[in-house]
Amino acid sequence: MLALLSGPVGEAVAKASGYAGKALSENTRRAYATDWSLFSAWCEAGGVSPLPAEPLVIAGYLASLAGQLGRSGLRRRLAAIAEMHRRTGHPVEPGHPAIRMTLRGIFASHGKPARPAAALTSAEVKRLLASCGTDMAGLRDKALLLTGFAGALRRSELVALDREALRFTSEGMTLQILRSKRDQEGEGATVGIPRGLNPLTCPVRAVEEWLRRARIEYGAVFRGLSGRGVLEGRLDTKSVWRILRKRAELAGLTVDETERLSPHGLRAGFITEAYLKGALDEQVMHHTRQKSIATTQGYRRRAKITQDSPARLLDL
Numbered sequence: 296m297l298a299l300l301s302g303p304v305g306e307a308v309a310k311a312s313g314y315a316g317k318a319l320s321e322n323t324r325r326a327y328a329t330d331w332s333l334f335s336a337w338c339e340a341g342g343v344s345p346l347p348a349e350p351l352v353i354a355g356y357l358a359s360l361a362g363q364l365g366r367s368g369l370r371r372r373l374a375a376i377a378e379m380h381r382r383t384g385h386p387v388e389p390g391h392p393a394i395r396m397t398l399r400g401i402f403a404s405h406g407k408p409a410r411p412a413a414a415l416t417s418a419e420v421k422r423l424l425a426s427c428g429t430d431m432a433g434l435r436d437k438a439l440l441l442t443g444f445a446g447a448l449r450r451s452e453l454v455a456l457d458r459e460a461l462r463f464t465s466e467g468m469t470l471q472i473l474r475s476k477r478d479q480e481g482e483g484a485t486v487g488i489p490r491g492l493n494p495l496t497c498p499v500r501a502v503e504e505w506l507r508r509a510r511i512e513y514g515a516v517f518r519g520l521s522g523r524g525v526l527e528g529r530l531d532t533k534s535v536w537r538i539l540r541k542r543a544e545l546a547g548l549t550v551d552e553t554e555r556l557s558p559h560g561l562r563a564g565f566i567t568e569a570y571l572k573g574a575l576d577e578q579v580m581h582h583t584r585q586k587s588i589a590t591t592q593g594y595r596r597r598a599k600i601t602q603d604s605p606a607r608l609l610d611l
Contacts (some may be wrong), residue, residue: 304576307542307556310342320451322451325369326372326375327374327379328375329373331375331376333372334348335357346380346382346383348376348380348387348394350388350393350394351392351393352400354389356372357372357377357394357397361400361404361405369398369401373394374389382509385490387536388500410554410555411554412554412556412557412558412563413550413551413555413556413560413561413565414558414563414568416564416567416568417444417496419548419560420546420563420564421496421540423543423548424437424496425546426542427440427542430576431508431520432520432524434509435509435517435518436499436542437501437505438502438504438516438517439517439530439535439538440542441498441501441502441562442470442488442501443489443535443558443561444565446488446498446583447486447493447562447565448470448486448561449530450532450536450559452472453530454531454534454535455472455473456470456515456517457516458508458514461506461516463503465490466489466490466554467488467489468487468488468499469473469486469494470485471483471484471485471486473484473603484584486582486584489502491586492532500506511526515529518530519534532558535558537559539557539558543556564592566579566594566595570594576595577591579591
């Protein structure tokens with residue numbers, strides 16, 4: 296019926312569809328598109344319809360990926376399939392018994408403990424900074440790592456920063472975050488970073504020096520560099536991961552095998568250290584722009600798992 300609408304109503308419906316399509320972040324939309332194409336190809340090869348797909352078909356698809364994908368990978372495939380069905384008027388229930396029990400069986404048979412991002416606190420960040428020289432790449436990487444850590448920023452937020460969104464004062468620096476992963480409505484947020492006590496590790500001074508040396512007066516703050524140190528375009532999120540890996544290798548920094556080295560570790564490290572130094576939930580939530588107290592408390596439990604252990608009361 297909606298396809299037959301025309302005139303002002305038809306235009307309004309089309310406009311609504313466009314807005315609905317922007318409810319997910321660009322990265323999520325790309326990932327879901329890839330996941331859906333893989334599911335469609337699998338269904339077509341088996342002679343079944345991908346849309347609408349029967350719960351048993353979806354369960355079979357997930358079973359075919361058992362041992363290849365971890366928990367998060369399987370859940371993302373399921374989320375992509377469910378999203379496409381919702382968008383086309385064929386809602387599918389991810390909690391259907393066939394799907395739910397299949398996932399439970401897969402996790403029981405092939406499940407591996409989740410490998411969270413290793414928290415990179417001040418100690419680890421300082422080791423990374425020691426690998427940054429005074430060349431253009433070193434100045435950029437130092438500013439990027441310190442801003443990501445002190446601002447508790449996500450990769451997407453880091454690379455999206457523009458010079459126009461930065462304001463410097465005698466007390467520190469404010470960043471205007473226009474949009475982020477948990478802010479699809481575009482409300483935005485302002486993050487404050489005070490000047491550090493040590494000039495060598497001060498995030499504000501590092502950004503000021505990078506902007507001055509790179510002569511960036513507008514546009515992207517963090518940019519690529521040619522082999523000769525000439526500025527190129529805005530960094531993407533993958534570039535942040537490559538920079539972290541490079542600096543970690545140069546610094547000889549490794550993480551426990553139960554964890555993984557990831558740019559998210561800068562954000563996790565900020566939260567961990569803030570809690571260990573006595574920060575309150577509301578302070579952490581405001582700075583990190585977390586919407587759920589459950590998420591915040593999850594970080595707190597991880598940060599204080601040893602400090603708050605009742606085993607500390609033993610006479611050992």
